[in-house]
Amino acid sequence: MTTDQQPVSDARADWQSRIALRSDEGDREVTPVLPPPNDLAAIPGLGHVRLGWAPVPEAVGYLVHRAPISDGAVDGPFAPVDHLGGDVLAVPDPWYVDTTGEPGQPYAYAVGSVSEVTVTGPLGEPVRAAALPFPVAPTTATVPPVGGAVPTxxxxxxxxxxxxxxHRPWQPMIGSERLSQLLCRDLSGGREIGAELLAALRRIRAEIGVETVRAHAILHDDLGVYREVDGEPVHDFSVVDQVYDLVLEAGLRPVVELGFMPRELASDPTRTVFGYAAVVSPPKDWDRWGDLVRALVRHLLDRYGDTVLTWDFEVWNEANLEVFWSGDQEEWMRLYDVTARAVKEVDPRIPVGGPSSAAAGWVDALLEHAGRAGTPVDFVSTHTYGSPPLDLRPTLRRLGFPDARILWTEWGVTPTHFHPVNDGMSAATFLLSGMRSAAGRVDALSYWVASDHFEELGRPPRLLHGGFGLLTVGGIAKPRYHALWMLARxxxxxxxxxxxxxxxxxxxxxxxxxxxxxxxxxxxxxxxxxxxxxxxxxxxxxxxxxxxxxxxxxxxxxxxxxxxxxxxxxxxxxxxxxxxxxxxxxxxxxxxxxxxxxxxxxxxxxxxxxxxxxxxxxxxxxxxxxxxxxxx
Incomplete structure (x- = not known):
């Protein structure tokens, strides 16, 4: 399967220059500023400090701050503790383990409550603590003995x-490279891309019990879904059928991420992302976009039957990043309205949601808009990396959508392509901690992604290249895959x-x-x-x-x-x-x-x-x- 691609080096440079840029935020209602949590306590331990506090019921998370202490006084401003996740630093649980400080160096810690990912309230009263150095002399009954014996x-x-x-938040969903790659016969690292990607999905289904797979670009031109002949739209879902047939034969159901924009339907087809040049422009004709969505959903329902009623239809991907959406927030809200209503016109039982946003953004904005416009939101979806997912239940209650499901349709140890943390052991324990945190409050926590056969910014240059995959090219399990296997036991x-x-x-x-x-x-x-x-x-x-x-x-x-x-x-x-x-x-x-x-x-x-x-x-x-x- 091929499509017009820009050079990989250009795609990477474009990505790096634009990934941090946020799309226009639009008009927002006032988000409440929450008081800091009470009862902050710090317990020093060997190599770490454990902080704990009383939960704040309206908070989606908490942001831990720290300042050094010198000569008994706070020496400098408080700043968020950066654990190098590269994304949202707030955590959802009323505790935090800090290992980033210098053992023996005292710090002042303070915590603010997060009501929305961009809104952190005032810091509470600070507490002081220092991680114990190794080895350490005993000063209390809980301190390890002289000589640095390992604590029990x-x-x-x-x-x-x-x-x-x-609860098993890992089971409902896994992420994948765009599904057109299932048809790709090219080799990467000497291995056939499509065959190995399909084998990875089958293995994750068989050994982990994952039920659905989410991927980008089902409306991208490499699947040929839309063209115009003599100025009139022509829809063709025959290649979509081929990839969805393979997904279903693997025992999985697709999560239908509705994007990106077919080139001939785009208002600006020059606005693209990734090496495969996915178009991120709004449509030139909103009616034709709605017709395309209706036609696709109706076709899927006709072909696959009532199982489609269990498929989640997600509107776009990370439109709050400029690299993924060339319009503003108002235009994306219009896209959501048109798309959601088109899905429901085919069958109101089919679930639809979003905003499928980066860094937990635009969740409040979508729910505020949908509440005013009467647009359906069956599930809220968003993404974060480097920390456990935030707790969105207070947001859903506050904005009138308490029954909407919460789908973290992308989550991982880092948002950075080719990062060495993806391949090693620490990502496995990160995964365990995140799944443990999410259990009971997140309906799906979808790890991004199944396989290193993944080429948003270019194909893998070597076996261990810091790829997002749970499985390498060649299908070898990384520690993160083993962590999921353990959870499945x-x-x-x-x-x-x-x-x-x-x-x-x-x-x-x-x-x-x-x-x-x-x-x-x-x-x-x-x-x-x-x-x-x-x-x-x-x-x-x-x-x-x-x-x-x-x-x-x-x-x-x-x-x-x-x-x-x-x-x-x-x-x-x-x-x-x-x-x-x-x-x-x-x-x-x-x-x-x-x-x-x-x-x-x-x-x-x-x-x-x-x-x-x-x-x-x-x-x-x-x-x-x-x-x-x-x-x-």
Whole structure:
């Protein structure tokens, strides 16, 4: 599949020059400015400071600020703590782990409440703390002993507790390169693009249980959906059928992102993005745009039947960035109105939503507009990178859309193409933390993207190039894919965990579950948002002592994920992989493409509790899945 493309170097330069530019914001209602959270407390630990505070019910997130202390006084202004995610720094949970400071250096911390991604309220009263250096002399009972011994975090749970339903935000959706690539027979790294992209989607469906796939550019000219003959529109969805047939055969349903603009329908076809020259202009004829949308939806319903009623139709992509939309906000709101109404005219049961925005922008603006205009919004969709997704439920309640679903249709560790953090281990624990945070408040958290067969700014130049994919060219799992695999092993019932020790419920996180057969699956990981620690920090390693009440004597298995287990970057370095593997190296990479399960035998008995006790060393970044068989 081919289309007119601009040179990759030009596409990259254009992207870098315009990606930070926001589209016109238009007129806005007044967003409330929220008071700061109460009860801010700072707990110093080895290599980190854990901050916690009381939730503010109307907040979508919180922005942590810091200022250095010198000679007992605050030395300089407060500034947001930058964990190098490259996008939104606000976090949704009422806690934060700071590993960006210098151990032993005291800082003043203060937190502001975020009511909308661009609106942070005043900072509250600051608290002071310093991360403990390594090694450290004991000053309290909670400080590690002299010599820098690894602190222990105690985790305790009752395997027979009633529990609650376990939410799985990773399961509804995954992102992908534009679906026309499924038909591409070109080679990248010696591998056929379309065949491997399809294989990646099939694997993610089979092993992770993902249900839908979202991709850009279903209306792009390489699918031939629109042309004009003698000045009259001609619609042709035959190639769309080919790619959607493949998606459905893979066991997935498509999320239909309605964009970009067909060249012959664009008011300015010279305004493009990406190497494949996707047109980002408003239409030259709004009626013809609406007709195209209606025709596509009607065709899909005729071809695929009532399953289309379960497909989400999303309006455009990141129109709040100038690089993706050459019009202003008012024109995009018109695009949303025309598009949403065209979808609903075919069948009002088909879900439609947006704004599919970058950095959680335009959510308030769309809901304010839709409330005035009476335009349907079945789901709110947006994107962020580098932090867990914000909590949009207060926004939906405030603006009168409490029942709209929340779809994070793009999310990842970084928005930056070709960033090394994409390939390594720290992105895996980032993914675990984000999914844990989103569970129960986000309907879908879609990781961007499935495969390194991805060419927005050019095809992969080497195996490990910092690509967005969960799987490399060649289909080798990166640590982020293994993290999803671990999550998919969790059971249907979430069990509460009581944690204590240096790093508990912050640096060290856990997710415990019981399966329907009575077996237990418990995930534990050490993680920080701080990307300066992406290669690991010894002072952040922890010893884990996991006690499962009522489970003594049950057989135990563990599966490790860390720099030495399941990290393709480590293995590739050991093999001496250059830009692309040799055939022998490909074979070695494929042989190590799955995680190794270790049999520990029967769990030992904890003192007087009939508890199964498992003790583990866990590096940062690192994760372990502990599985206990059902009671014999």
């Amino acid at each position: 975090v105690e985790l305790r749970l009752d395997g027979s507790a009633q529990g609650t339903p376990l 969790l059971g249907d019932t979430e069990l509460p965990v009581r944690a204590s020790g240096d790093g508990a419920d912050g640096l060290v996180q856990s997710w415990a579950s019981r399966r329907t057969d009575g077996s237990l699956a418990i995930l534990v990981w050490v993680s920080t948002l701080d990307q300066s620690k992406r290669d690991g920090e010894p002072s952040l390693a922890r010893r884990i002592r996991l006690a499962v009440e009522g489970a003594a004597g049950r057989p135990v298995r563990i599966t490790r994920l860390d720099r030495g287990h399941g990290d393709v970057t480590t293995l590739a370095a050991q093999l001496g992989v250059d830009d692309w593997p040799t055939e022998t190296q490909w074979a070695a990479l494929r042989a190590a493409d799955s995680l190794t399960v270790e049999e520990l035998g029967a769990a030992r008995n904890g003192a007087a509790t009939n508890a199964a006790v498992i003790e583990l060393e866990l590096p940062q970044p690192g994760a372990v899945l502990v599985e206990l068989d059902a009671r014999p």
